[in-house]
Amino acid sequence: MRAATLLATFFSVLPVIQAAQLKQKPLAEYISYTSVPGYFLQDNNATNASTFDFVATNFGLINQTYPADSQFDPKDQKSQWQRFANQVFRLNLEAPSNIQYKVLFIGRHGEGFHNAAESYFGTPAWNCYYAQLDGNATAFWYDAHLTANGIAQAQTVNSLWSRLIASQNITTPQSYYVSPLTRCLQTANVSFSGLDLPASHPFVPEVKELLREGIDIHTCDARSNLTYIKSNFPGYTIEPGFTEYDLLFRQSTSETPTAQNLRSKTLLDQIFSTDGETYISFTTHSGEASSLLSVLGHRSFSLSTGAVIPILVQAETLSGSPPVTTVLPYTSQIVCNAPPVTSQATGSCVCSSGSTIPTGEAKLR
Numbered sequence: 001m002r003a004a005t006l007l008a009t010f011f012s013v014l015p016v017i018q019a020a021q022l023k024q025k026p027l028a029e030y031i032s033y034t035s036v037p038g039y040f041l042q043d044n045n046a047t048n049a050s051t052f053d054f055v056a057t058n059f060g061l062i063n064q065t066y067p068a069d070s071q072f073d074p075k076d077q078k079s080q081w082q083r084f085a086n087q088v089f090r091l092n093l094e095a096p097s098n099i100q101y102k103v104l105f106i107g108r109h110g111e112g113f114h115n116a117a118e119s120y121f122g123t124p125a126w127n128c129y130y131a132q133l134d135g136n137a138t139a140f141w142y143d144a145h146l147t148a149n150g151i152a153q154a155q156t157v158n159s160l161w162s163r164l165i166a167s168q169n170i171t172t173p174q175s176y177y178v179s180p181l182t183r184c185l186q187t188a189n190v191s192f193s194g195l196d197l198p199a200s201h202p203f204v205p206e207v208k209e210l211l212r213e214g215i216d217i218h219t220c221d222a223r224s225n226l227t228y229i230k231s232n233f234p235g236y237t238i239e240p241g242f243t244e245y246d247l248l249f250r251q252s253t254s255e256t257p258t259a260q261n262l263r264s265k266t267l268l269d270q271i272f273s274t275d276g277e278t279y280i281s282f283t284t285h286s287g288e289a290s291s292l293l294s295v296l297g298h299r300s301f302s303l304s305t306g307a308v309i310p311i312l313v314q315a316e317t318l319s320g321s322p323p324v325t326t327v328l329p330y331t332s333q334i335v336c337n338a339p340p341v342t343s344q345a346t347g348s349c350v351c352s353s354g355s356t357i358p359t360g361e362a363k364l365r
Contacts, residue, residue: 030322031269035298036101036312038062039084042301049301055160058168059105059310079168088278088312098317102272104296105173105281105310106289107157108303109187110150114141114220115305121339128340128349131218132251144220146186153306154190165196172197174277176205178236179212179284180223185233187306188283205283206237209248210267213285216254217335222246253330257291262327264291272315 037043041060042052054060061080066087073083091101117139118126134142146154164170172195178188185207192203207229213221223229226244229236255263271280282292289303296313303309336351 029317029319031272032316032318033268033296034314034316035293035296036314039312040310042309042311043299045299047301049303054308055156058164059160059308061310079170081164081168081170085171092278100272100315101278102313102315103171103279103310104292104313105279105308106292106303107187107191107281107283107308108286108289108305109146109179109181109183109283110153110190111147111305112141112144112150112183112220113139113147114144114218115150116147117141124349125339127218127335128351129336129338131220132335134219142219143182143222143224145182146190150183150187150305151190154187157191157306157308158193158195161192161195171279172201173281174201174279175271175275176203176281177208177211177271177283178205179288180207180209180229180242181212181221181285182224182232184211184283184285185229185236188281189233191283192281201277204235204237205281206239207233207242208239208267209242210263210270211282211284211288212248214255214260214287214291215248215330217251217333219251222249222251253332255330256328258325258327259330260287260291261295262325264288264295268292268295268315 035043039062041047041057041062042049042054047060052060058080061084063080066083068087068090069083072078072086078086088101088103095101113135114131117130117136121130130136134140161170161172165172173192176188176192178184188205192205195203197203212223215221223246225246226238226242230238282289284292286303286305289309290300293299293301293309293311296311298311301309334349334351336349338352341350341352
């Protein structure tokens with residue numbers, strides 16, 4: 001009863017059309033996720049996320065031998081990525097029927113115009129005022145597009161894939177999922193187009209509503225309509241039930257971390273329950289990547305714009321009811337109708353006299 005009440009509370013903050021997507025597994029069974037450590041440098045607590053270079057470190061894959069090497073590569077002629085792929089294959093082969101292993105490549109979009117604007121105005125002014133606007137006289141950040149630098153960051157990822165395909169025969173993603181926000185749609189296209197991919201697993205990404213950034217009051221996190229996405233990214237597939245207009249963004253309340261984690265868990269459950277492929281690419285956002293890592297049991301690891309983190313995931317289907325979690329409702333906050341004086345450490349805005357308004361009343365667009 002308690003779990004049902006918590007879910008009902010969470011669903012009440014979303015449009016009815018989305019509620020069906022956000023249901024957890026039936027109480028008879030659930031999926032438990034574990035990030036398997038020891039394969040990537042990003043797993044190691046000693047690795048500093050702020051200075052880590054995934055391009056220079058082979059996506060972070062640790063140079064080591066695996067238990068499965070003795071039969072697969074007795075003469076030590078295979079690349080590190082080939083031996084890793086064999087290790088993952090053996091893990092799945094030897095796992096009980098209720099356990100599966102997948103390798104997730106979670107990528108953050110390249111720099112968008114909203115990122116550049118936040119850097120220019122400063123975080124307090126951005127969060128308290130400018131992020132509620134569509135843009136200004138020099139830039140537009142509603143459903144922000146990539147800057148030239150953001151495109152270059154995605155091209156760097158493309159070059160890395162190209163190099164590792166040629167030199168190490170790396171196993172490329174077999175399924176591709178992408179956030180519906182334009183900067184992610186662009187990033188995925190630049191990152192994977194033109195690569196020498198297997199004919200059996202071409203780059204045909206599926207647009208997933210639940211892979212979007214944290215749902216908040218910032219216009220950069222609103223998505224464009226379905227007609228726009230189909231017109232500008234005709235090679236992409238759209239998940240069933242995807243609505244023409246963005247029904248989640250309301251510019252009045254913000255998703256809480258617990259609500260976002262439930263959304264991320266729901267997304268993972270959908271994919272792990274229906275997608276039989278082992279290597280999967282997500283193109284998403286900093287906040288959503290952090291939420292996914294939390295649900296997967298991975299240590300916190302912030303991604304800079306354009307960065308990618310690979311994770312070996314163990315998914316175990318268990319009988320019984322899932323652990324009860326408290327999902328907090330969406331929250332509102334005070335913003336300014338003019339550039340703020342500053343903001344507090346808590347994130348609250350210090351507005352100039354007479355310029356304070358609740359987000360529910362903000363009509364800055």
